[in-house]
Amino acid sequence: MPILTEIKKQPMSFTLPVVGAFGAFAGIFVGTANGSTFLGILIGFALLAALAYVALEVLGTEREKQAKWGIIGLLVVLGVLLGGLPGLVLGGLFGWFFGWLVYWVGMGRYRAPLPPYLTGGQVLWHYSFRVLCGAIFVFLITPILVVMPLSFNAEDFFTFTPEMLRFDPEGYSLKHYRDFFTSSEWQQALRNSVIIAPVATLLSVSFGTLAAIGLSSEHVPFRRAIMAILISPMIVPLIISAAGMYFFYSRIGLQGTFAGVILAHAALGIPFVIITVTATLVGFDRSLTRASANLGADPVRTFFKIQMPLILPGVISGGLFAFITSFDEVVIVLFVGSANQQTLPWQMFTGLREQISPTILAVATILVAISIALLTTVELLRRRSEKMRGLSPG
Amino acid sequence: MTDATSDPDKIEGPTPDNALRAADAAENLGGPVLAADGTPLKKSLARALRMQKLRALALIAPLLIFVLVTFIAPIADMLFRSVENQIVSETLPRTVAALEDWDAESGELPGDAVFEAAYTDIFIAAENKRHTRLGTRLNYELTGVSSLFRKSGRGLDDIGEVYLDQFEDLDENWDEALPWAELMGTEASVAAFREWEAAEDAAREAGRDFDEPIPSFELRADISETLPRTAEMYQRFATFMEVEEEDSAFEEEPWSIVYTRLYEDLRDGDMSSYDGPRAEMLQAADALVDNPDFETVTLQDGFEEIDEDWLDPEVWRTIQTYSPNYTSGYFLNAVDMQKTPDGPALRDEDERIYGLLFKRTMFMSLMITFSCILLAYPVAYLLSNLPMRSANLLMILVLLPFWTSLLVRTSAWKVMLQQQGVINDVLVWLGLVGDAERLVMINNQFGTIVAMTHILLPFMILPMYSVMSTIPPYYVRAAKSLGATNWTAFWRVYFPQSVPGIGAGSILVFILAIGYYITPEIVGGTTGTFISNRIAYHISSSLNWGLAAALGTILLAVVLILYWAYDRIVGIDNVKLGG
Numbered sequence: 001m002p003i004l005t006e007i008k009k010q011p012m013s014f015t016l017p018v019v020g021a022f023g024a025f026a027g028i029f030v031g032t033a034n035g036s037t038f039l040g041i042l043i044g045f046a047l048l049a050a051l052a053y054v055a056l057e058v059l060g061t062e063r064e065k066q067a068k069w070g071i072i073g074l075l076v077v078l079g080v081l082l083g084g085l086p087g088l089v090l091g092g093l094f095g096w097f098f099g100w101l102v103y104w105v106g107m108g109r110y111r112a113p114l115p116p117y118l119t120g121g122q123v124l125w126h127y128s129f130r131v132l133c134g135a136i137f138v139f140l141i142t143p144i145l146v147v148m149p150l151s152f153n154a155e156d157f158f159t160f161t162p163e164m165l166r167f168d169p170e171g172y173s174l175k176h177y178r179d180f181f182t183s184s185e186w187q188q189a190l191r192n193s194v195i196i197a198p199v200a201t202l203l204s205v206s207f208g209t210l211a212a213i214g215l216s217s218e219h220v221p222f223r224r225a226i227m228a229i230l231i232s233p234m235i236v237p238l239i240i241s242a243a244g245m246y247f248f249y250s251r252i253g254l255q256g257t258f259a260g261v262i263l264a265h266a267a268l269g270i271p272f273v274i275i276t277v278t279a280t281l282v283g284f285d286r287s288l289t290r291a292s293a294n295l296g297a298d299p300v301r302t303f304f305k306i307q308m309p310l311i312l313p314g315v316i317s318g319g320l321f322a323f324i325t326s327f328d329e330v331v332i333v334l335f336v337g338s339a340n341q342q343t344l345p346w347q348m349f350t351g352l353r354e355q356i357s358p359t360i361l362a363v364a365t366i367l368v369a370i371s372i373a374l375l376t377t378v379e380l381l382r383r384r385s386e387k388m389r390g391l392s393p394g
Numbered sequence: 395m396t397d398a399t400s401d402p403d404k405i406e407g408p409t410p411d412n413a414l415r416a417a418d419a420a421e422n423l424g425g426p427v428l429a430a431d432g433t434p435l436k437k438s439l440a441r442a443l444r445m446q447k448l449r450a451l452a453l454i455a456p457l458l459i460f461v462l463v464t465f466i467a468p469i470a471d472m473l474f475r476s477v478e479n480q481i482v483s484e485t486l487p488r489t490v491a492a493l494e495d496w497d498a499e500s501g502e503l504p505g506d507a508v509f510e511a512a513y514t515d516i517f518i519a520a521e522n523k524r525h526t527r528l529g530t531r532l533n534y535e536l537t538g539v540s541s542l543f544r545k546s547g548r549g550l551d552d553i554g555e556v557y558l559d560q561f562e563d564l565d566e567n568w569d570e571a572l573p574w575a576e577l578m579g580t581e582a583s584v585a586a587f588r589e590w591e592a593a594e595d596a597a598r599e600a601g602r603d604f605d606e607p608i609p610s611f612e613l614r615a616d617i618s619e620t621l622p623r624t625a626e627m628y629q630r631f632a633t634f635m636e637v638e639e640e641d642s643a644f645e646e647e648p649w650s651i652v653y654t655r656l657y658e659d660l661r662d663g664d665m666s667s668y669d670g671p672r673a674e675m676l677q678a679a680d681a682l683v684d685n686p687d688f689e690t691v692t693l694q695d696g697f698e699e700i701d702e703d704w705l706d707p708e709v710w711r712t713i714q715t716y717s718p719n720y721t722s723g724y725f726l727n728a729v730d731m732q733k734t735p736d737g738p739a740l741r742d743e744d745e746r747i748y749g750l751l752f753k754r755t756m757f758m759s760l761m762i763t764f765s766c767i768l769l770a771y772p773v774a775y776l777l778s779n780l781p782m783r784s785a786n787l788l789m790i791l792v793l794l795p796f797w798t799s800l801l802v803r804t805s806a807w808k809v810m811l812q813q814q815g816v817i818n819d820v821l822v823w824l825g826l827v828g829d830a831e832r833l834v835m836i837n838n839q840f841g842t843i844v845a846m847t848h849i850l851l852p853f854m855i856l857p858m859y860s861v862m863s864t865i866p867p868y869y870v871r872a873a874k875s876l877g878a879t880n881w882t883a884f885w886r887v888y889f890p891q892s893v894p895g896i897g898a899g900s901i902l903v904f905i906l907a908i909g910y911y912i913t914p915e916i917v918g919g920t921t922g923t924f925i926s927n928r929i930a931y932h933i934s935s936s937l938n939w940g941l942a943a944a945l946g947t948i949l950l951a952v953v954l955i956l957y958w959a960y961d962r963i964v965g966i967d968n969v970k971l972g973g
Contacts, residue, residue: 032825066927122880134775137767138793140851142805144798148814150809159819207457214504218411219446226454233465235957237909239926240946243933245470247475247943267465270457311727315557326962328799331691348801352916354809361809375790 007108012152015056015106016049022101023048028092033084048098055099056106068099086165146369151176151361158358164268176362186359189347195259196333196343197326200265205319207266208273213307215274216281227274234271238331242267256338263330269322276321278383280314313385324374414439451567471949476943479721482713486515490717498711508710509693513550514627517651520547533724534938535732536712542703549700551967554650557657557692564682565675568653575611575644577672578628583612584671587644608642611868620668623655657683659689724944728809748928748945755925758843759907764849766903767896774858774895778865796852804913807845811836811917849881850906854899861895894963901960905953912925925949 023044031040051074055067072095079091092143104110150172152217154173155161163171211230215223233241240349245264246255254260284307308315336344344363351360417427417435427435481488488511496504519525529543561568568574576584588607597604611632618625631652632643656679665673665680683689697704715733723733730746731738740746773792777785795803810816813832821827835841842895865888873883911926918927925945932942 029824033823035823035825056636077767078837114502125880129776130771133772136773139769139793139848140795143803143848144795144812146810147802150816157814158812159814159816189793203460206458211454211457214450217446217450217453220450220454226458229466230457230461232469233461235905235953236469236924237905237911237949237953239909239911239929240472240950240953241465241468242911243463243929243942243946245472246933247939248468248471251471263464268460270461324797328801329799335930345799345801347918348805351910352801352805357714360805364799364805367799367802371799374796375797379793 007112009056010058010106010108012053015102018105019052019098020049020100022044022098030082048102051098052102052106055102061103061107064103068103071095071099071102079200085167089167099390137251147361147364150358151365153358153361156358158361176357176359179357179359180362180366183359186343186347186363189342189344190340193327193343193345196261196265198342199325200262200269200326201319201323203262204265204269204273204322205315206319208270208322209277209311209315212274212281213303216278216284230274231271233267238329242331242335245332249336255336256340261333261337261341264336265326265329266322268329268332269325270323272325273315275316276318277311277314280311286308292377312366313381317381318384319375320374320378323370404810411443414443435810442670462632472943472946475940476724476947477720477722478940479716479723480719481528481531482717483719485519485524486512486713486717489515489713492581493710496710496714498707498714501707503694503707504624504710505706506693507639509697513553513654513693513696514651516543516546517550517649518630520550521649522638526609530937532712532716534706534727534941535716538703539709544703545575546697547702550696551650552651552699553691553693553696554654557653558650558687560682560689561653561656561679564678567672567675567895568679569647571643571645571647573672573813574628574648574652577670577676578611578613578617578625578632579643580612581671582613584644585610587611587642596938605787608644610636611643616670619752620663620665620670621659624652624659627652628657660684670748680829724940725948727941728944728948733772748925751923751925751928754839755908756920758839758846758924759904761843762846762850762907763854763904765843766851767900769851770846770854770858770899771875771892771896774855774862774893777859778862779867790853792855794857797846800849800912801848804916807841807848807913807917808836811841836917839918839922841917842914842922843911846907846910849913850903853906854903857902858892858895859900861898862892862899865891898960899965901956905960906958909949909953 008363023046024041025044026076027039027040027042027044027047028043030042031037031097034040041055051071056072059067072092075098076088076091079087079089079094081087083090087088092259110127111123116124118126137249146177150158152172152174153161154162154175165171196198214220215227220226241264243261249255249260249264259330288310292306293299297305297379307347327343330343330349332344333346337343344367346361348363350356414436417544427433429438431438432572434673449493455973462605487507492508492511496508516525519528525543525547526540529540532543533540533580558569575587589610590606593606594604613625613629613632618629625873628648630646635643635646655945660680660683663680665677668676679967694705703709722738724864726732726738726884728748730741730749777788777792779786808815812818813834813835813836817835818827818832822829822832835844869891870883873887878886908924909926910924911930914924915923915927915930926949929942929945930948
């Protein structure tokens with residue numbers, strides 16, 4: 001779409017109030033933190049309006065770089081005066097943002113990506129909507145981001161200490177990670193998790209893939225009923241599965257054993273394998289297996305040489321789902337397992353309930369790193385699978 | 395799985411179905427078509443079709459069996475436990491039988507037969523250490539029964555001891571193991587025991603180990619005619635000693651209840667004609683019993699002595715009401731009702747908790763679903779209207795929380811929402827909230843709703859996104875060019891097309907929310923917990939498994955109904971994972 005929107009310098013009567021309003025908004029917080037909200041609003045408004053005037057009227061676009069750096073410098077000095085080291089960082093960030101804002105608003109650059117026919121109100125709505133969505137994304141991601149720096153806390157607190165906010169190296173340490181790697185309880189839990197999750201995954205992947213292949217052939221009696229049974233572990237609330245398994249497994253002597261926990265986790269992982277593998281098989285070209293049989297390969301050879309390589313991405317991503325289900329699972333372990341089968345989530349859960357130590361945050365950070373790795377793998381696999389099946393050009 | 399590619403009737407090309415149809419058509423034209431080996435083509439095709447079905451089933455079978463055993467059987471077991479109630483009739487078989495004729499409405503105590511049966515049942519249960527379990531079970535229905543049974547387990551000995559003391563005063567032998575065994579046992583078994591004893595003594599003197607088992611006790615036939623009740627109880631005692639305690643009736647004096655039975659037998663019978671072993675001892679005891687000075691207690695008095703509550707018809711009514719093998723009691727409990735003589739009735743106002751909990755679970759799940767819709771709609775809209783590349787980048791921000799461990803996110807919220815937590819610290823630092831009046835945002839409904847909205851938000855965004863990305867942009871443009879305002883174009887044209895996404899996401903989130911356990915447990919405190927927390931409490935703390943199973947069954951029913959609705963609206967097969 002050719003962009004025909006005209007970009008022109010906005011009149012000062014528009015730029016100054018708008019930029020000033022942003023300044024006033026920031027002023028609310030700076031002012032409240034320093035004692036007077038009203039003064040903050042006033043100074044914020046005046047300061048930003050003045051900066052905008054100087055930047056746009058005196059310096060102009062030719063010396064845009066110098067103007068932006070000037071604003072950053074000014075706000076950094078202000079930040080240091082008001083709040084020390086954290087003030088410096090915040091001042092820098094504010095300076096960078098306002099430097100950009102002044103030119104973005106003043107030179108009318110905000111119009112650039114929009115169709116030329118939009119009214120002022122529509123432009124305002126467009127950007128407010130973006131800001132709203134941004135706030136929701138912040139809500140989604142902040143809790144995960146907050147955990148990470150806190151895990152380097154030198155104190156046993158679940159919050160930022162003044163030292164951390166001053167970026168004092170004393171405020172940071174790896175002690176919670178050391179705790180995790182030296183405490184026998186956590187290490188036992190890690191070992192248990194590393195035993196249970198892969199075995200459960202292996203079980204659900206091998207059974208699940210076979211069944212998915214069976215389900216995808218044309219002639220399966222009672223397909224809907226079978227599908228409902230196989231998917232049911234995903235639908236039934238975990239607490240109910242856990243209750244049922246606790247009752248039943250203690251009847252047959254599996255409660256409190258590794259076998260019991262592994263079987264339970266395998267059952268939970270099966271729906272994920274079934275769903276991903278059947279989805280992959282939908283695009284599978286059946287004439288390939290017929291061709292293979294025609295050329296003299298027996299069914300087993302056909303499966304491993306023809307079918308398996310093609311559906312492998314689906315199998316692996318199903319397996320990853322099953323793995324993360326088991327690796328993350330806590331309700332079932334709490335009931336079906338006993339003290340000997342404590343996994344990482346179990347340890348975290350009891351830790352959170354009794355609030356013992358921020359080692360939990362170190363573990364959480366490690367788990368986030370693991371989930372980022374898994375997410376990347378699944379995403380790559382999904383793209384590869386789509387490419388192989390010709391569903392997307394990407 | 396009912397799409398075109400897997401429906402046998404819609405596939406074009408060489409499938410057995412199509413071949414069969416072709417064979418049918420050929421047959422109509424003239425004579426049967428033959429396959430290469432000479433069998434009619436129809437037959438050999440039918441065989442191929444059957445083979446294919448069998449192969450598919452053989453591939454599915456291992457998993458199906460696996461899921462049936464590891465998952466469906468436990469669920470079935472839970473359903474069964476919610477109505478199962480064998481414990482009463484197994485522990486108190488005689489009492490249950492005796493109570494059958496008693497009319498609970500009369501307001502009178504049951505007759506002596508019931509006390510007699512209860513004495514035997516509870517005594518045996520106490521020896522087997524099963525009476526406290528039964529007490530706990532009945533305590534769910536009538537508070538106080540638990541301690542009543544616990545006391546009775548110890549107290550019932552007092553009745554027998556009245557007789558024991560008098561018999562013992564008459565003859566020391568009545569308090570000895572061996573004389574009793576001689577009175578009740580066959581001569582052969584007594585002789586075998588004496589031999590064993592002699593062998594053991596010899597071995598001990600020689601300093602050798604001796605681990606021959608004690609010969610087992612056998613009841614003499616004629617004694618069960620002379621002393622029928624005593625013999626029956628003594629036999630039970632002897633078996634119990636051998637099987638449960640790995641001891642022997644030859645070495646332990648009998649239970650106190652045996653003395654009560656002996657008294658009853660002597661009272662009703664005449665021992666003068668008895669000439670077996672220990673005849674004088676028995677005849678002397680008979681004479682003692684016939685003496686008017688012999689002290690007796692009625693069973694009813696004996697029970698009253700233990701606890702006056704036994705004279706409360708309510709206790710007996712509870713036992714009678716809960717004596718059937720299957721009961722609706724747990725379900726009635728789960729909906730705040732109880733059994734009364736006039737049928738099920740609501741409990742007193744202050745005892746109703748489950749109705750409140752169910753209502754709260756529903757309310758909070760709805761709140762969570764609603765806040766998820768509010769937050770997910772703009773995001774899904776933005777994602778589906780951005781260019782592919784930026785949408786994919788932003789999608790990572792949605793998928794990362796989706797893939798992050800539930801416990802990580804829950805602990806993050808605990809960190810954020812605490813009174814000394816990040817949000818409060820920021821608010822205090824900004825001066826919006828005074829240091830003394832930090833907000834209470836955790837361990838209440840607010841904490842649960844915020845944390846669970848965050849946790850379930852991706853489950854709302856993903857279905858909404860997949861629906862919205864199929865909405866063609868030109869409808870809205872057309873509406874606008876026809877003169878609709880922005881709002882009208884959105885509300886009348888875009889929104890109706892996005893409703894399926896809202897529906898799918900809402901049901902999914904609601905189903906997930908209603909059964910959540912971990913997050914409410916950690917951030918919910920007492921006012922922010924769900925019905926699932928109560929189920930967990932009954933399984934691991936109060937041990938009222940039947941009630942836990944009944945609550946679970948109700949929750950399961952709600953989820954299945956919702957799931958059925960989900961299937962009708964969206965279809966099971968459209969469940970997508972990770973976008």
